Amino acid sequence: xxxxxxxSMLALVTNVSALENKPLRAGIIGLDxxxxxxxxxxxxxxxxxxxxxxxxxxxxVVAAYPQGSPDIKSSTDRVPEYTEKCKxxxxxxxxxxxxxxxxxxxxxxxxNDGRVHLEQVRPVLKAGKPVFxxxxxxxxxxxxxxxxxxxxxxxxxxxxxxxxxxxxxxxxVRNGSIGKVKQGETFSPAHLEPTHPDLYWYGVHxxxxxxxxxxxxxxxxxxxxxxxxxxxxxGKWPDGRIGIFLEENGKDRxxxxxxxxxESGEAPIGSYDGYDVLLFEIIQMFRTGIVPVSAEETxxxxxxMEAADESKRRNGAEVTLKEVLDKARAEIAAKP
Numbered sequence: 001x002x003x004x005x006x007x008s009m010l011a012l013v014t015n016v017s018a019l020e021n022k023p024l025r026a027g028i029i030g031l032d033x034x035x036x037x038x039x040x041x042x043x044x045x046x047x048x049x050x051x052x053x054x055x056x057x058x059x060x061v062v063a064a065y066p067q068g069s070p071d072i073k074s075s076t077d078r079v080p081e082y083t084e085k086c087k088x089x090x091x092x093x094x095x096x097x098x099x100x101x102x103x104x105x106x107x108x109x110x111x112n113d114g115r116v117h118l119e120q121v122r123p124v125l126k127a128g129k130p131v132f133x134x135x136x137x138x139x140x141x142x143x144x145x146x147x148x149x150x151x152x153x154x155x156x157x158x159x160x161x162x163x164x165x166x167x168x169x170x171x172x173v174r175n176g177s178i179g180k181v182k183q184g185e186t187f188s189p190a191h192l193e194p195t196h197p198d199l200y201w202y203g204v205h206x207x208x209x210x211x212x213x214x215x216x217x218x219x220x221x222x223x224x225x226x227x228x229x230x231x232x233x234x235g236k237w238p239d240g241r242i243g244i245f246l247e248e249n250g251k252d253r254x255x256x257x258x259x260x261x262x263e264s265g266e267a268p269i270g271s272y273d274g275y276d277v278l279l280f281e282i283i284q285m286f287r288t289g290i291v292p293v294s295a296e297e298t299x300x301x302x303x304x305m306e307a308a309d310e311s312k313r314r315n316g317a318e319v320t321l322k323e324v325l326d327k328a329r330a331e332i333a334a335k336p
Contacts, residue, residue: 219237
């Protein structure tokens with residue numbers, strides 16, 4: 001019996017190892033963010049740190065569909081430049097998502113504009129291809145729910161994340177370095193894009209760092225202005241736990257960062273450690289089918305940012321996540 005069990009375990013390990021070492025052809029949808037050049041460079045040329053080579057071994061970007069958004073200037077301005085840079089890295093430029101899907105095993109959905117993500121991801125889900133969606137997952141809470149629900153129904157591995165989620169100091173706190181977090185505070189830039197809820201566009205970076213250490217369970221948020229007239233969002237968790245997001249001010253809050261207070265001490269959080277930390281998580285999901293960020297956690301993050309917008313519309317009133325989720329689901333019921 002012991003020999004049989006040992007042989008079975010060896011066969012399982014061998015099968016998993018073979019799967020993880022299988023070469024993967026990657027495709028990109030949307031060439032209007034610097035992330036596409038960073039990801040493609042690491043995958044097609046190799047990571048800057050040779051010690052990380054094994055983490056991306058066998059994965060190569062082979063094709064891309066460059067669609068941008070004509071009413072977002074930062075999108076239209078970037079597409080030509082990033083298209084040429086990807087071509088120089090050996091990437092074939094194709095004319096449709098359907099064409100792209102037929103040529104690849106896995107997908108990076110990188111379009112900056114969250115409004116097009118639902119439409120763009122549907123052919124990917126239909127084809128059963130694992131997909132990473134760069135932030136924001138959508139441009140509305142209703143579309144975020146639609147995407148997550150459709151991925152679950154299709155049984156396709158999918159997740160969305162900012163690279164800041166996987167920074168070393170944030171992950172250390174998430175994994176218990178200071179015990180359960182009683183209060184977290186993060187800051188990041190929060191540039192606005194009129195076509196999206198305010199924090200979806202850029203404030204998502206700091207908000208995601210905050211939710212990474214606080215965990216799920218946020219009940220409500222209030223949005224106001226800080227003493228230096230920057231965006232401030234205060235979230236309430238059960239047991240009196242508080243999470244605070246602040247827009248950076250270029251002075252005492254410059255760039256990305258923050259601090260958490262836990263049961264056994266304090267620690268920095270919210271740093272930016274580059275794009276590779278996120279890329280390695282994406283590749284791991286492509287290889288194993290295991291998503292590093294649950295749909296529930298992603299949905300709560302985007303519900304909190306939508307609730308912050310609703311709080312702004314109500315002059316800083318407290319808004320529950322349940323309220324905005326119920327409203328979004330009613331919208332979906334009225335227009336599936």
